[in-house]
Structure formats: C-alpha cells, structure tokens
Amino acid sequence: MGKSFFYILILFFSFETLFAYRENSIDRFTFSKKSLLYDFRTIDFESYIILEMNKGFGEYAFGKYVIGFEISTLINPYYSLLFRYDTKILEKTSIINRMKILPFLHIISGYTFWNYSEYSINEHNLYLHTDIRLSILKYARISLSGGPGVKIVDLNTNDFSFNYKTDYFTQIILSWRLSFNFFITKYFHTAVEISNLYDNDQISLGALQLESKNTFYPSKRYGFVLDYGVGFAGSGSVSGFINRFWISFGGFYRHEI
Amino acid sequence: MKYNLLLFIFMGIISCDYFDPKTFFYTNPVDSRFDSNIQLEKIKAPVLIDENNYNFLVISDTHYYQTDLNYFDSIQKYVNEYQIEFVVVCGDITQAGMEYSFQLAVKDFQRVSIPVYAVFGNHDLSNNGFSLFSTYFGRTMYDFSFGDTYMVFLDTANGILGDKQKKWYKSILNENKKSNIFVFNHFTLFDDLFQTPTAMPYPEETYFFTNINDQYNIDYFITGHLHRFDDRTVRDVKYLSLAAPLSSYGKAVLFIVTGNDISYQIVDAVFDDR
Numbered sequence: 001m002g003k004s005f006f007y008i009l010i011l012f013f014s015f016e017t018l019f020a021y022r023e024n025s026i027d028r029f030t031f032s033k034k035s036l037l038y039d040f041r042t043i044d045f046e047s048y049i050i051l052e053m054n055k056g057f058g059e060y061a062f063g064k065y066v067i068g069f070e071i072s073t074l075i076n077p078y079y080s081l082l083f084r085y086d087t088k089i090l091e092k093t094s095i096i097n098r099m100k101i102l103p104f105l106h107i108i109s110g111y112t113f114w115n116y117s118e119y120s121i122n123e124h125n126l127y128l129h130t131d132i133r134l135s136i137l138k139y140a141r142i143s144l145s146g147g148p149g150v151k152i153v154d155l156n157t158n159d160f161s162f163n164y165k166t167d168y169f170t171q172i173i174l175s176w177r178l179s180f181n182f183f184i185t186k187y188f189h190t191a192v193e194i195s196n197l198y199d200n201d202q203i204s205l206g207a208l209q210l211e212s213k214n215t216f217y218p219s220k221r222y223g224f225v226l227d228y229g230v231g232f233a234g235s236g237s238v239s240g241f242i243n244r245f246w247i248s249f250g251g252f253y254r255h256e257i
Numbered sequence: 258m259k260y261n262l263l264l265f266i267f268m269g270i271i272s273c274d275y276f277d278p279k280t281f282f283y284t285n286p287v288d289s290r291f292d293s294n295i296q297l298e299k300i301k302a303p304v305l306i307d308e309n310n311y312n313f314l315v316i317s318d319t320h321y322y323q324t325d326l327n328y329f330d331s332i333q334k335y336v337n338e339y340q341i342e343f344v345v346v347c348g349d350i351t352q353a354g355m356e357y358s359f360q361l362a363v364k365d366f367q368r369v370s371i372p373v374y375a376v377f378g379n380h381d382l383s384n385n386g387f388s389l390f391s392t393y394f395g396r397t398m399y400d401f402s403f404g405d406t407y408m409v410f411l412d413t414a415n416g417i418l419g420d421k422q423k424k425w426y427k428s429i430l431n432e433n434k435k436s437n438i439f440v441f442n443h444f445t446l447f448d449d450l451f452q453t454p455t456a457m458p459y460p461e462e463t464y465f466f467t468n469i470n471d472q473y474n475i476d477y478f479i480t481g482h483l484h485r486f487d488d489r490t491v492r493d494v495k496y497l498s499l500a501a502p503l504s505s506y507g508k509a510v511l512f513i514v515t516g517n518d519i520s521y522q523i524v525d526a527v528f529d530d531r
Contacts, residue, residue: 116461119468123460151452153460155467155491165447165489173452207458 106131108145122154127175139183146176179213189215193229208232224251285387287419290397290412297391300399300410303343303372308404312340314527315441315510317347317481318501320380321362322355328502328528329368332509335527336371339511343371347481347499348378348414348443354386359393374410378443378482382414398422400429406514407435411442416458423465430473436517438475445480445498447489455483470494476519477512486523497521502528 112125127149135141151171161167177195184190191213211229218224228247305311319328332344351358366373377397381390390397397412409429412422430438446463448456457463470478471492480498486507487498500507511524 116464119464121464121467153464156471159492166491169447170450171448171452172450 104133106133120157122157124152124154126150126152129175141181141183143179143181144176145179146174149173149175187217189217191215222252285382285415287412287415287417288421290387290414291419291421291425293387293391294396294398294412297396300374300395300401302401302403302408305342305403308406310515311342311404312511312513313343313345314339314341314524315345315347315479315499315512316502316508316527317376317443317499318349318378318484319346319362320349320352320501321358321365322352323357323361325361325365326502327365327368329365329373331529332527333369335524336369339524339527341371341511344369344373345410345441345479346373346375347441347479348376349380349481350375350378350390351381351386354381354383354389356385356389359389363393374441376410376441376443376481377412377414379414379416387414398425402433402435404437405435405517406437406439407433409438409440411440413442413444413457416444418457418462418465423462427469430469430475433473436474437514437519438473438477439512440470440475440478442478442480443482445483445487446478446496447487447491467491467494477521479510 108127108129108131110127112123112127114123114125116123127147129145129147129149131143131145133141133143149172151173152168153170154168156167159167164170175196177193177197179191179193179195181189181191193211193213195209195211196207197209209229209231211227214226216224216226226247228245230245314332316328316332319326329344332341335341350362375390375394377387377390380386387397396410397414398410400407400409402408409426411418411426418426444457445455446457446466457466466478471494475494478494478496480496481501483498484501484504485498486500486504487496489496497510499510502508506525507523509524509527510521512519512521
C-alpha cells in the first residue's frame with residue numbers, strides 16, 4: 001500500500017509541474033477605470049505535454065523487451081506587454097507585444113517509467129532539464145539539454161514492503177544530450193543525438209550513446225518516432241565498447257495547453 | 258602562459274604510467290577476455306582442514322604501484338588468531354596494470370602462508386593489465402567449490418558483465434548444488450544517493466544481478482571499488498562493499514562459515530600496523 005501511495009505521489013508531482021508556472025496574464029491585470037496603463041508584470045507561458053509510448057525491440061545486448069512510457073512538458077516563457085484602453089463605452093485589453101524572454105531556452109520536465117518484468121523491477125525517473133536551442137539555419141537546429149534527474153527503483157515488484165536500500169533505492173543523476181536537428185519537410189524531422197542517456201531514455205551516468213531519432217508528423221497532434229542507435233558502456237564514459245544496438249518504434253500524442 | 262601550463266599538465270598525464278588516459282577511450286572488451294579465459298588453466302579451490310567450518314578474509318583495492326605496500330605481513334600476524342584459511346583481494350590489485358606493480362603484489366601475497374585469490378579490477382585493466390594479470394594470477398573469471406560452499410569470481414573490469422559472462426554466470430548457478438554461495442566482483446551494484454561512475458554503469462545489468470542473485474539464493478555478493486564500506490540486503494541477498502586498506506572503516510572483513518551458518522565481522526585491526 002505504501003509503495004502504491006508513493007507512486008501516486010510521484011505521478012501527482014509530475015503532473016503538477018505541468019501547471020505550476022502557468023499564469024493567465026489577463027486575470028492578473030489590474031482593473032482601473034478611466035485610465036490607460038501598461039502592465040509589465042504579466043508573464044505568460046507556452047507549454048505543452050508530450051505523451052509518448054515506446055516499445056523497444058531488437059535489443060542487441062540483451063535481446064529482451066522493456067516496456068514503458070514517458071510524459072514530459074516543455075515550458076518556454078513569454079513576456080506579454082498589455083495595452084488596456086478603457087472608457088465607459090468600451091473595455092478592451094489587447095496584447096501589443098508578445099515575445100519570448102529567452103527564445104533559445106526551454107525547460108523540460110518529465111516522468112519516465114520502465115518496467116523490467118523479467119527481473120520484477122520497475123524504474124521511475126523524474127527529470128528537470130534546461131534545453132538550449134540554437135537555430136543556425138531555417139532547416140537546422142542545435143540543441144543542448146541537461147540537468148538533474150531522480151531515479152527511483154523498485155527492487156522487487158512482487159513485494160510491497162517499503163524500506164530504503166532494501167526494497168527501493170533513489171539516485172540523483174546528471175544527464176546531458178547534444179542534438180543536431182534537421183527539419184527536412186513539414187511532416188518529417190530527423191535528429192542525430194549524442195548523450196549519456198541509455199537506449200530507453202533511462203537517465204544514467206557513465207555511458208555514452210549515439211542515436212538517430214526520426215519523427216514523422218502526419219498531424220500536428222500526433223506522430224510516430226523511429227529511433228535507433230548504438231551505446232557504449234564502460235568504467236569511463238567511452239572506455240568500454242559498443243555493447244548494444246537498438247531500434248525502437250513509438251507513437252506520441254501532443255497536447256498543447 | 259596558460260596554454261603552456263595546460264600542455265605541461267597534458268604531457269604529465271600521458272608520460273606518467275600512474276594513470277592510463279587511453280582507458281577512457283579503449284579497453285580490452287569483456288567478451289574477448291571471456292574467450293581468452295577459457296584457454297587458461299582452471300583455478301583450484303583451497304585445501305581446507307574442515308570444508309564446512311572455516312574462516313576467510315576479504316580485502317580490496319590494494320593499488321600496488323611502485324612501492325612495496327607490505328599489507329600481507331600484517332595479515333600473516335592474524336592468520337592464527339582469526340583462523341584464516343585463505344584471502345580474497347576484491348579487485349584493483351595494482352594502480353595501473355604495470356608489470357612491476359603485479360610483481361610487487363605477488364611478492365606481498367607470498368608473505369602469507371595461505372592461498373590468495375584475486376579479482377580483476379578496472380585499474381588492473383589499464384595498460385596491458387589483462388595479459389599481465391593472466392600471467393601472474395591466471396583466470397579473471399572463475400569458480401570453484403568445496404564442502405557445501407560455491408565461490409564465483411567475476412570480471413567486470415570495464416564496469417560491464419558482458420553477454421558471454423552473463424550466460425556463463427547463469428549456467429554455473431543453474432548447475433550448482435551447494436548451498437553456501439559467495440560471489441566476488443569488483444564493481445558495486447548500488448551507488449550512493451548522488452550517482453557517480455563507481456557503480457556498474459549499465460542499470461540493466463544491476464537489475465539482472467538483483468534478480469538472478471535472488472533466484473539462486475546467493476548468500477553474499479562482495480565487491481570493492483567504492484573505497485568505502487557499504488552493507489545492504491536486497492531480496493534476501495547480502496551485498497557487501499569493502500573499503501581500501503588505508504580507509505578508516507571496513508577495510509578487512511572476516512567471514513566465518515559454520516555449516517550453513519555464515520556471518521562476518523570487520524577486522525580492520527589486521528591493517529593497524531600500516
């Protein structure tokens with residue numbers, strides 16, 4: 001029971017992050033009759049949720065299936081300069097200028113769940129990454145993301161006791177990802193990524209992987225992802241050797257708030 | 258000026274054999290070491306007076322480099338007092354896998370009157386470490402049994418178990434009929450709250466170990482590498498990580514086996530002379 005409660009708590013906080021920074025600029029506007037004013041306090045946020053389901057197959061090193069999902073949100077703050085013109089006849093609020101404060105900076109928070117049913121182990125990852133995006137050309141973009149993550153591993157899914165180090169353990173991990181994105185057509189985007197993540201996006205340190213992520217957008221809301229790559233593992237970041245190769249195919253649904 | 262300083266540091270790193278920078282880019286892969294191990298002679302079990310009642314000592318991370326560290330002279334003084342029948346050194350025997358370091362280690366091991374079993378660590382893998390380790394100590398992955406005890410020594414010097422060794426580990430545990438099972442491995446499975454590169458870097462292998470150790474009722478999974486003592490029980494399997502000989506606590510552990518009853522005690526006193 002305790003463990004289930006803990007999972008619900010994690011899910012709650014991961015969803016909570018989606019709404020934590022969102023403010024409605026209009027609601028915050030100070031009403032004042034017969035006045036003309038500028039309100040500089042208002043900040044609005046663009047954010048959207050990406051719901052992604054992935055199922056990996058063709059795992060070279062282990063030849064086994066891992067199933068899981070990822071929920072993430074991307075936040076990029078806007079600065080809105082409001083102009084309010086108010087007479088007894090007409091009340092009107094309009095946005096005269098709306099711009100991104102730091103157009104290259106995004107904040108990505110998310111939750112990833114992976115189920116290792118073969119080992120009776122579940123893995124929960126919560127992360128908060130900053131993502132710096134530099135558009136070098138109309139069709140190309142470099143992005144560098146990184147930040148802390150918390151991994152919570154349930155060491156025995158068949159046992160409902162809840163003791164730290166014995167039944168579960170937590171770890172704080174720093175991860176990074178350098179991504180070269182190419183927007184080839186309106187319906188297709190490909191990226192070459194180098195990161196210290198693992199094939200199934202488990203956040204971890206002491207690893208290096210190179211992957212190609214291909215995203216197809218038949219619609220603005222949903223799409224498909226074909227992801228393949230190679231991973232190195234070893235005592236140093238690249239001191240090991242290629243010990244895994246994977247291809248995964250997944251779909252996503254993107255909902256803008 | 259600052260470029261000269263950087264160049265000086267870089268030259269220092271590449272010219273000094275204390276640290277092998279190429280290990281960050283390439284090391285002998287574990288699967289190829291598995292193939293080489295098959296060609297080496299099997300390592301024999303210790304000959305004990307009573308195979309079901311005995312004590313043995315485990316130390317780790319000795320890091321022999323250019324000086325004779327003389328750890329085993331200290332241990333020899335306690336052999337009779339603690340009735341130690343053999344010693345296991347849980348990896349990182351040498352600092353950088355140099356031949357003179359292996360020679361110093363062998364010389365020191367010979368100071369005790371009992372057998373010493375070696376585990377292959379990441380520092381031993383540096384330079385030409387694997388071939389030298391094989392020359393001086395034999396196999397890097399091996400097993401033996403005596404009485405009701407089964408002991409397995411794994412090679413995770415890259416931080417990886419590897420596909421071949423994984424299958425081998427599973428098959429030997431499947432065939433085993435003994436009930437006291439000890440597994441020795443250099444890399445720890447579980448890290449601190451803040452992850453460092455000291456634990457096994459591939460989480461899936463950690464989960465594999467967690468599951469299979471539980472499935473085959475391993476009694477103790479003993480590691481080094483962290484240079485600090487850690488003790489935890491996961492799914493009824495005890496995971497012990499030993500500190501280095503110059504650490505403050507948990508640098509020498511004495512296992513006491515009485516039939517199927519296994520216990521351990523920390524005997525840091527064996528290094529008090531150091």
